[in-house]
Amino acid sequence: MAVNLAPPENLLPVPGVRLGVAEAAIKRQGRKDLLLIELAAGSRVVGVFTRNAFCAAPVLLCRERADKDIRGLLINAGNANAATGRGGLEDARITTAAAAQSLGGDDDSVLPFSTGVIGTRLPVGRMLSAIDAAAANLRADGWQDAARAIMTTDTVPKGSSRQLQLSCGATATITGIAKGVGMICPDMATLLAFVGTDARLTPVAVRRCLSDAVAVSFNSITVDGDTSTNDSCVLFASARSGAGDIDPDHVDYPAVAAAVTAVCLDLAQAMVRDGEGATKFIRIEVGGARDVAEARQVGYSIAHSPLVKTALFAGDANWGRIVMAIGKSGVAGLDPVGVSVALDDVTLIERGEPHPDYREERGAAVVARAEFAIRVNLGRGPAAATLWTCDLSYDYVKINAEYRT
Amino acid sequence: MAVNLAPPENLLPVPGVRLGVAEAAIKRQGRKDLLLIELAAGSRVVGVFTRNAFCAAPVLLCRERADKDIRGLLINAGNANAATGRGGLEDARITTAAAAQSLGGDDDSVLPFSTGVIGTRLPVGRMLSAIDAAAANLRADGWQDAARAIMTTDTVPKGSSRQLQLSCGATATITGIAKGVGMICPDMATLLAFVGTDARLTPVAVRRCLSDAVAVSFNSITVDGDTSTNDSCVLFASARSGAGDIDPDHVDYPAVAAAVTAVCLDLAQAMVRDGEGATKFIRIEVGGARDVAEARQVGYSIAHSPLVKTALFAGDANWGRIVMAIGKSGVAGLDPVGVSVALDDVTLIERGEPHPDYREERGAAVVARAEFAIRVNLGRGPAAATLWTCDLSYDYVKINAEYRT
Numbered sequence: 054m055a056v057n058l059a060p061p062e063n064l065l066p067v068p069g070v071r072l073g074v075a076e077a078a079i080k081r082q083g084r085k086d087l088l089l090i091e092l093a094a095g096s097r098v099v100g101v102f103t104r105n106a107f108c109a110a111p112v113l114l115c116r117e118r119a120d121k122d123i124r125g126l127l128i129n130a131g132n133a134n135a136a137t138g139r140g141g142l143e144d145a146r147i148t149t150a151a152a153a154q155s156l157g158g159d160d161d162s163v164l165p166f167s168t169g170v171i172g173t174r175l176p177v178g179r180m181l182s183a184i185d186a187a188a189a190n191l192r193a194d195g196w197q198d199a200a201r202a203i204m205t206t207d208t209v210p211k212g213s214s215r216q217l218q219l220s221c222g223a224t225a226t227i228t229g230i231a232k233g234v235g236m237i238c239p240d241m242a243t244l245l246a247f248v249g250t251d252a253r254l255t256p257v258a259v260r261r262c263l264s265d266a267v268a269v270s271f272n273s274i275t276v277d278g279d280t281s282t283n284d285s286c287v288l289f290a291s292a293r294s295g296a297g298d299i300d301p302d303h304v305d306y307p308a309v310a311a312a313v314t315a316v317c318l319d320l321a322q323a324m325v326r327d328g329e330g331a332t333k334f335i336r337i338e339v340g341g342a343r344d345v346a347e348a349r350q351v352g353y354s355i356a357h358s359p360l361v362k363t364a365l366f367a368g369d370a371n372w373g374r375i376v377m378a379i380g381k382s383g384v385a386g387l388d389p390v391g392v393s394v395a396l397d398d399v400t401l402i403e404r405g406e407p408h409p410d411y412r413e414e415r416g417a418a419v420v421a422r423a424e425f426a427i428r429v430n431l432g433r434g435p436a437a438a439t440l441w442t443c444d445l446s447y448d449y450v451k452i453n454a455e456y457r458t
Numbered sequence: 459m460a461v462n463l464a465p466p467e468n469l470l471p472v473p474g475v476r477l478g479v480a481e482a483a484i485k486r487q488g489r490k491d492l493l494l495i496e497l498a499a500g501s502r503v504v505g506v507f508t509r510n511a512f513c514a515a516p517v518l519l520c521r522e523r524a525d526k527d528i529r530g531l532l533i534n535a536g537n538a539n540a541a542t543g544r545g546g547l548e549d550a551r552i553t554t555a556a557a558a559q560s561l562g563g564d565d566d567s568v569l570p571f572s573t574g575v576i577g578t579r580l581p582v583g584r585m586l587s588a589i590d591a592a593a594a595n596l597r598a599d600g601w602q603d604a605a606r607a608i609m610t611t612d613t614v615p616k617g618s619s620r621q622l623q624l625s626c627g628a629t630a631t632i633t634g635i636a637k638g639v640g641m642i643c644p645d646m647a648t649l650l651a652f653v654g655t656d657a658r659l660t661p662v663a664v665r666r667c668l669s670d671a672v673a674v675s676f677n678s679i680t681v682d683g684d685t686s687t688n689d690s691c692v693l694f695a696s697a698r699s700g701a702g703d704i705d706p707d708h709v710d711y712p713a714v715a716a717a718v719t720a721v722c723l724d725l726a727q728a729m730v731r732d733g734e735g736a737t738k739f740i741r742i743e744v745g746g747a748r749d750v751a752e753a754r755q756v757g758y759s760i761a762h763s764p765l766v767k768t769a770l771f772a773g774d775a776n777w778g779r780i781v782m783a784i785g786k787s788g789v790a791g792l793d794p795v796g797v798s799v800a801l802d803d804v805t806l807i808e809r810g811e812p813h814p815d816y817r818e819e820r821g822a823a824v825v826a827r828a829e830f831a832i833r834v835n836l837g838r839g840p841a842a843a844t845l846w847t848c849d850l851s852y853d854y855v856k857i858n859a860e861y862r863t
Contacts, residue, residue, distance in 0.1 A: 106792040107785030136781045138811040171778020172812065282782050359764070359850075360858055367859035373576020376541045377687050380512030387511040389541075406543040407577065445764075447855050453765055454772035 056334040056423050056443065058326035061212035064196035065226050068251040069093035069291025072195030074202040077183035079176055080131030080169055087180060088202040089187035090126040090247065091156050096291045097259045098123040100164070101267055103284035109135030110142045111165035112283060114149065124158035126287065127165050127184070128245065130203050130232070134167040134175050135282040144175045151181050155188035166285050168232060168245050169205055200230040203245055206452060207232050209327050213319035215312040219305045223295030225252040227312045231286075231320035246271060246286040246320055252309045254290040255300045262310045263288040270317035273349075274441045275356045276328035288313065325441045330448030333365050336426040336441055341391070343434035347384050352440040354382035355427060362445030370416025372401040375427060384431070391432030397425050404432060461739040461828050461848070463731035466617035469601035470631050473656040474498035474696025477600030479607040482588035484581055485536030485574060492585060493607040494592035495531040495652065496561050501696045502664045503528040505569070506672055508689035514540035515547045516570035517688060519554065529563035531692065532570050532589065533650065535608050535637070539572040539580050540687040549580045556586050560593035571690050573637060573650050574610050605635040608650055611857055612637050614732050618724035620717040624710045628700030630657040632717045636691075636725035651676060651691040651725055657714045659695040660703045667715045668693040675722035678754075679846045680761045681733035693718065730846045735853030738770050741831040741846055746796070748839035752789050757845040759787035760832060767850030775821025777806040780832060789836070796837030802830050809837060 070092060074085040092098065100119075102112045111134055127149050134141045149163040156163065167175070200210035214228040229248035254262060263286070271286055292298075299305050326334050337355055342348035355361055358378040364371035375394055380387070390405035396419040400408045419425050475497060479490040497503065505524075507517045516539055532554050539546045554568040561568065572580070605615035619633040634653035659667060668691070676691055697703075704710050731739050742760055747753035760766055763783040769776035780799055785792070795810035801824040805813045824830050 105782060105785035106787075106789070107781045107794050107797075133778070136778055136807065136812065171776075171781060282778075282785060359854070363855050363858035366855065369859070371576075373538070373541055373687075376512045376576060377510060380510035380687060382511075384511070389512050392512075402541065407541065445855060447852055449764070450768050450771065450850060450852050450855060453768035454774070 055209045055327040056331055058209050058323055060210050061197065061200060063214065064200070064212045064230070065214040065216060065228050066193040066196070067226050067228050067249040067291060069096060069293035070249045070289070071191035071193050072199040073187035073190040073192065074195065074198045075183040075186035075190065077129060077176065077180045079129055079179070085198065085202045086130045087183040087187055088128040088199050089152055089184060089191070090199070091191050092124055092289055093291045093293060094124065096123065096289050097254060097256050098164070098287060098289045099260045099263050100285055100287040101263060103282060105282045105284070107136060107282050109133055109167060109283045110137055110145045111167045112285060113142060114145050115164045115285065118161050118164060121161050123164055124162040125152055125156045126247065127152040127163050128203055129167050129175070129180065130205050131169040132167060132173055132175050133169050133171045133283050135171045137172065137174055140174060144177050147177055148175065148180050148184065152184050152188070155184060164287070166245050168203065168283055171282060196228055196230060203230065203232040205232060206329060207327055209323070211320055211323040211327070213316045215315055217308050217312050219294065219296050221296035225250060225294045225309060227252070227316050229316040229320050231324060233324045245283070246317070248288045248313060248316055249291065250309070250313065251291045251293040253292040253294060253296065253298050254309065255298045258299055258301050258306060259288055259290045261301050262313050265310060266314040266317040269314060270321040273439065274321045274325050275353060276325060276443060322441055325443050328443035329452045330446040331443035332446055333444040334424045334441070335365060335443060336439060338426055338437065338439050339429045339431065340437040341430040341432045341434060342436040342438070344436045345438050348436050348438035349440065350384055351379055351382045351429060351431065352438055354378045356440055356442035359445055365420055366444035366446045368417065368421050370396060370413065370420045372396070372416060376402065379429060387431065388433070393430040393432065395428040396420060460614045460732040461736055463614050463728055465615050466602065466605060468619065469605070469617045469633050470619040470621060471598040471601070472631050472633050472654040472696060474501060474698035475654045475694070476596035476598050477604045478592035478595040478597065479600065479603045480588040480591035480595065482534060482581065482585045484534055484584070490603065490607045491535045492588040492592055493533040493604050494557055494589060494596070495533070495604070496596050497529055497694055498696045498698060499529065501528065501694050502659060502661050503569070503692060503694045504665045504668050505690055505692040506668060508687060510687045510689070512541060512687050514538055514572060514688045515542055515550045516572045517690060518547060519550050520569045520690065523566050523569060526566050528567055528569055530557055530561045530568040531652065532557040532568050533608055534572050534580070534585065535610050536574040537572060537578055537580050538574050538576045538688050540576045542577065542579055545579060549582050552582055553580065553585050553589065557589050557593070560589060569692070571650050571688070573608065573688055576687060601633055601635060608635065608637040610637060611734060612732055614728070616725055616728040616732070618721045620720055622713050622717050624699065624701050626701035630655060630699045630714060632657070632721050634721040634725050636729065638729045650688070651722070653693045653718060653721055654696065655714070655718065656696045656698040658697040658699060658701065658703050659714065660705045663704055663706050663711060664693055664695045666706050667718050670715060671719040671722040674719065675726035678844065679726045679730050680758060681730060681848060727846055730848050733848035734857045735851040736848035737851055738849040739829045739846070740770060740848060741844060743831055743842065743844050744834045744836065745842040746835040746837045746839060747841040747843070749841045750843050753841050753843035754845065755789055756784055756787045756834060756836065757843055759783045761845055761847035764850055770825055771849035771851045773822065773826050775801060775818065775825045777801070777821060781807065784834060792836065793838070798835040798837065800833040801825060
């Protein structure tokens with residue numbers, strides 16, 4: 054039961070991008086679990102990937118193909134193709150070569166992405182048939198079906214679109230889809246997110262656009278603090294919109310970058326709203342830090358604390374646990390006397406002392422909400438950061454205890 | 459329901475140490491929740507304390523009194539006296555001064571220790587009456603009652619004793635008690651642990667003895683990765699046993715130190731066995747590391763992963779999650795190709811490749827046990843470390859969602 058999250062209703066086609074789904078029966082039968090995305094010739098594609106040392110075979114292959122002309126993306130749900138050794142790498146090569154052939158490109162012109170169970174080989178035979186079926190069904194308006202095909206334990210498909218007018222009068226569209234609700238604490242990007250635009254972003258612009266957007270979206274959320282072996286986020290610019298190339302110093306760049314960031318933020322927040330077992334959507338704002346890294350360190354210490362998360366699940370304004378989490382964050386020389394803490398607009402601690410007006414029922418009223426903010430001021434500098442997380446419920450344990458059964 | 463843990467049956471008196479308990483009705487009525495420990499004049503006392511920046515008032519006071527002659531310890535359960543500001547510090551001063559008076563010592567000769575809810579002031583009036591009652595009931599054989607008095611969400615009291623013969627023929631006794639089952643990821647010592655001996659350890663010996671013992675016991679366990687505001691571990695040597703002073707180079711030092719370590723390890727493991735909601739007791743052995751810090755980093759990454767912990771609760775040998783946790787540990791330059799992983803004697807991964815003989819049912823047979831080991835070899839050095847942890851169950855969520863209600 055996701056927190057205030059409905060399926061996307063209006064995902065806009067992106068000129069130069071077509072999508073097709075098919076059933077490969079990878080984990081179970083009866084659902085379309087394979088997605089093929091075709092990119093027009095000349096598309097500019099960049100990705101950011103997990104920093105997990107045990108990264109999956111598809112991530113290794115994506116890195117290997119970083120400088121190739123990319124014509125398509127092949128995504129499967131139900132099997133992560135991670136910890137599968139040399140065999141897993143070979144499986145990814147075979148399936149992407151087949152996809153490339155169906156799109157008329159070179160063998161290494163398709164990037165692979167996998168999500169699901171770790172340590173099991175892909176069903177290559179069934180995937181090859183499904184690739185043919187997906188290639189035969191490529192559609193410009195396939196984003197909705199695509200968002201559904203990449204789900205694993207997600208309960209709601211995740212997608213977002215933005216459209217903007219460029220200075221020349223032409224329109225640019227940005228549409229993204231993503232999946233991921235557990236093993237979510239991205240260190241580079243999150244599970245799988247695919248964002249496409251027809252804006253004529255130059256290679257340097259598309260790279261900068263993605264890294265700026267990821268920093269404040271996918272790299273600012275956590276569900277359970279576990280970093281997947283497969284995290285991948287890809288931005289592709291088909292360059293089909295009117296007007297000339299958009300470099301970072303182009304007049305249109307800020308607006309395009311802002312729209313890409315908005316789409317990424319929608320997708321990242323959707324992951325948290327649909328976080329495994331989530332009943333609360335919590336914004337953590339940390340200010341008064343010496344630098345952003347320190348603000349994030351404190352924010353993640355709160356967001357990862359199982360004691361904070363279980364208290365919030367219970368609707369218990371147990372601020373002692375928030376204070377504990379700030380204190381254990383490891384920020385050097387942190388002085389409790391400077392620290393203030395509030396839940397939305399209810400102050401709990403002001404400069405190290407319990408606030409005299411605080412009453413238990415005021416805190417309880419805030420945490421009873423489905424969405425609220427934990428606001429911390431460290432009182433030692435000008436930097437701030439915002440993170441998003443969810444609570445830890447019985448259902449998180451249930452979902453993850455029963456995942457493979 | 460603790461994992462293979464019975465209440466201690468035979469806690470040996472330590473000459474020079476007497477203990478008294480009483481009811482102060484701190485969190486609720488009907489249980490003895492206050493403990494006074496009297497130490498003979500000339501006792502040598504050292505403590506190690508939490509590194510949480512929001513450390514509690516009693517921890518601040520313990521640090522302030524590090525160089526005083528200590529004649530007693532005052533411990534209460536049900537209220538942590540943490541995040542209570544200047545008022546909380548004053549409460550700790552008042553109650554320890556009263557305890558000191560009842561023991562005939564200076565006002566600052568008693569160390570305070572508190573555990574329980576954070577952010578609430580102590581009931582000083584009720585505690586003062588209870589201190590008198592506890593002082594009137596000091597007994598050399600009070601360890602068993604003492605272990606029970608300091609419990610909070612513990613389901614089983616925790617204690618351990620060792621006795622050894624010194625080279626001169628005299629006997630030395632070591633007895634310890636501890637509490638703590640949640641907010642357990644000690645960074646210096648764990649919640650509350652009190653270990654006493656009559657061995658004539660010199661001040662330097664008692665300090666070294668404690669720090670060596672804590673490193674491989676309390677600082678090598680985790681329940682939930684949350685570091686308390688109140689962690690404190692104290693070793694006191696009453697120096698009442700026969701023979702002369704024992705310095706670190708004394709012939710008896712290794713045996714005394716080993717016995718202190720054995721008592722600390724018993725207590726630390728008891729905390730994990732009684733970890734909130736624990737159904738499994740898991741040893742994590744990491745070898746082949748470049749140094750101990752790196753081995754511990756990988757071990758804690760596994761031990762703190764909610765996905766690993768929920769899979770183990772379910773009895774699911776989901777080794778993909780173990781591999782994920784090793785990969786996300788942040789060890790620089792870790793090469794998966796060197797890594798081997800086993801569950802007890804069942805090899806899952808050998809030097810980066812799935813082991814050909816591994817079958818799901820073999821892993822399942824191991825994790826069905828109440829106690830087993832996750833064994834990792836990083837294949838890049840000679841160093842090793844061992845940690846202990848437990849699983850993450852519905853009951854962990856239940857206990858912590860309902861703690862204050």
